[in-house]
Amino acid sequence: MAVKNVLRKVVGWIAPAPSKSEDGRDQWPSRAAFLLASMGGCAGMGNLLRYPSQVYNNHGLQWYIPYLMCVFLIAIPVLVLEIAIGQAYRGGSVVAFNSMNRRLKGVGLSLLYVGFVVGPYFVVILSWIMNYFRNSFISPLPWTGRGEEFYNQDVVANIEPIPGSLTEDGSRVLSYTKYPGVALVGETVGWTAFTWFLVWLCIFRGVGLTGRVVYFTMGLPIVMTFVLIGRAVSLENAGAGIKLYFAQWNGEKLANGQIWQTACGQVFFSTGVGFGYFTSYASYNTKHSNAVMDSILIVTSNVLFENIAAFAVFGVVGFLRLFPEDGTRLGSFTVGFLTLPLAITEMPGANFWAFALFFTLMVLGYSSAFAMLDAVVTLVMDTGIKWPRAVVVTVLTVISFLLSLPYCTQFGYYLLDGIDRWINDVALVFVVFSECVSSTTVYRWKDVVGQVGRPAFIVYNAGYFGGMVLGVVLAHTVSPLLVLESALDFCRRTRYFHRHRQDPDAETPNLFKRNVYLRRIYYTAFYSPLLRYIAGPILAIVFGFSYPAFYKLRYDPLHILGFAVGHIALIIVAFGFIVPAGTMFLSPSSWRRQDPIRSRSLVRVRGFFQQQRRGWDGKWR
Structure with a gap:
């Protein structure tokens, strides 16, 4: 009995039950925990891998003109919206948008759809990183002198497809791409299962446990990133890479629409708006938290982190003498799985630096992975379901693992590429566009009329x-x-x-x-x-670029599948607007019946807004 009590106390200390707010909803242990969890959702592998590759491919100080414009004109306003509605309506994105207007339920659901689709293949990328992490303890490093071969054959282990083609004028498909490999890759499956278990471990208890986990998932990567930066900038010829990063001006690139589209996409995807987890996280805040200040802190911390972390990559770029003038381009996977690992093999103490790099990437990725799943958990719990949170988390984790298995096959890399491209270019852009225009058109439209x-x-x-x-x-x-x-x-x-x-x-x-x-x-x-008038039209323009790009890739079945999966988000938004009664089980009414305290709180919030809209004479203003 004594041992049982001791174990219970230890579990309670490691994974404490969340505290409750006045309306009975779970609450973050502190504002710092909320900020760190939100920053963890932003800061991920993309900051250390994707951002340097985008800056490299658009090298020069001119990059910061479209980049900073997108930060202040799109990222911060949209994030203020997502956090504010989560706090005001005390629920995840579906509950919050439904409370704004019942026809916006589909907008909230589409945000969660994006995160639920991205999570399974995001975890598979983490499993590849775990493979590298395991091999970082072998001396000499197994990818020494064979970086591309090690990545393609030993880690991803995909069989080359038989490419399809279009006619010379591009008017029709001559042949479709074929993928001969269909078997599962054993090690990728194992690491994927292990990663999903860690995700489950971080969120099964609620924000009480997550609020403690984020101190580790955010604090340690920051320390390790600075260690990597210190080593990278001390390499031979690192100054040339840093000069490429900060000390060149190529103003003619601003006349090319690609740099503007790339900057918008980078800001958009690195800040994490459009995945629904900011609204879910904010619903566990205290009612009167400063949403504007929180949004500014989250976005600016993300901007600072990715711009400082880029020194680690550009020091290596100078060391390896990889310069864009030579026609070299970098992709996110190229940086993470080829460029940096090959540079590490030429450093003294290569095993330590390999351990530091892949451990940092691994921990950075976990915070983003459990943030996306936690948003879906919040939706299920807000419906008033009788299941304990731990059961809901377990069921959703198992479903997510099963959805990850197609990416663990011998064609998984190509499937990942097809789904990722069109989820980002079609679904993610459209759902945030829907957020911007619906919140300014449908919300309180009767007042305008x-x-x-x-x-x-x-x-x-x-x-x-x-x-x-x-x-x-x-x-x-x-x-x-x-x-x-x-x-x-x-x-x-x-x-x-x-x-x-x-x-x-x-x-x-x-x-x-x-x-x-x-x-x-x-x-x-x-x-x-x-x-x-700023964020909405910009996103509409970016969304328009996806269709000409798909037309050139319509011979690939996996890109066709990804294009279709991306458009499901559009269907969800449209269906929720046209048939708002079609998803009644997601309405706030379901959890108002289960939680009268929360219902009274929502009535008070609505009453406050009604008073603001009435004059002293009782007439509508």
Whole structure:
């Protein structure tokens, strides 16, 4: 009995039950725990691998112009939205968006869909890193002098496909790519199972345990990254690589649309918006946490980390004398599994540096992996299910492991490439676009209609959405002049309805008080300008690039599959908007019946907003 009590105390100390907030919801042990968990969701392998490769391929200081614009114009505003709705509505992304408007339930569900699809193949990449980590204890390192062979044959172990082809003019498919290898790769399966077990271990108990785990998953990689930086910048000729990073200017690259698309994609994917876990994490915050300050801290810490960590790669680039002028390009996998490991073999104490590199990548990846699964766990728990959290986590972990198995096959690398590309280029871009436009169009739309009238609201938004759709389509098919003409036509129609709609009677900011026309403009156009007119159109443009790219790869069955998987997110958003009653089991009503304390809290929040919208005379403002 005494031993049992001691074990119970030890488990309680290692994995404590989460504390409760006033409304009965689990709560983070501290604000620092929330920030570290959110930063861990941001900071991952992409910071140490993907970011340096993107900067390298667009080398020069000019990279920071589109990069920083995307940070401040897209990442921070969208993150403020995701954190704020999680805190306000005390639920994950589905509950939060449903509470904003019942037709936005699909938007919240699509965010979780993206994370649930990415998680299984993300863990397989971690299993490849674990393979390297195991081999880092062998001297000499097994990839010495055979880096590409070791990666392709010993780690990934995929059989080369038989490539397909298009006709010379690209109008039709001559033959489809064939993949002769279908067997499972044993070691990859084993490491994948082990990795999912560690993910389960980090989240099965709730935020009480996760709040302690993140101190390790964030603190240790930062220390190890600085150790790697110190070694990299001390290598012979490291200064040449650092000069490539910070001391060159190639202004002509800004005229190329690729650098803008690449910078937007990097910021978008490295910050982690669009995966749903920020809203889930924020729902465990105290009600009055500063969402704006938290968002700024999370994004800026991610920017600082990836820009400082890049010194470790660029020191190695100078050491290996890999320069873009020679036609060399780097990919994320190239940096992590070829460039850095080969450089390590030429360093004194190679085994220690191999251990440090792959241990850092491994721990960085875990925080992102369990963040994506935890968002889905939050959704299931918010439905009011009677199962204990540990059971829910176990079931979802097993399902995720089974979904990982196709990536552990002898065609798994190519499947990963096909799914990853179109989940990022199609699904992820579209769901964040949906966040931006739905939160500024559908949320409290009746207030706007009450001020300007339904016809003006409909036509203005038809012009807003139609302009983006038509502009992107025409940009890919006809001349820019027609795009401009179509945009002007929408503006003329919108202006007509500005003149013929009812006058607002509510207060507006001082800038719009000068006349009735400006007050009309405010309510239909500038209710939330940054998300609506900056982030939304930018994402629409980026989304438009995916279709011409797919047209060139339509001979590959795995890219066709990835393209279809990416479009499921669009179907989820559309279905939730058109048939909001089709997913009633995900509505807040289900957990309001289970938790009356939380229900009363939500009623008070809604009552507060209603009071803000009423004047002292009780009329709507």
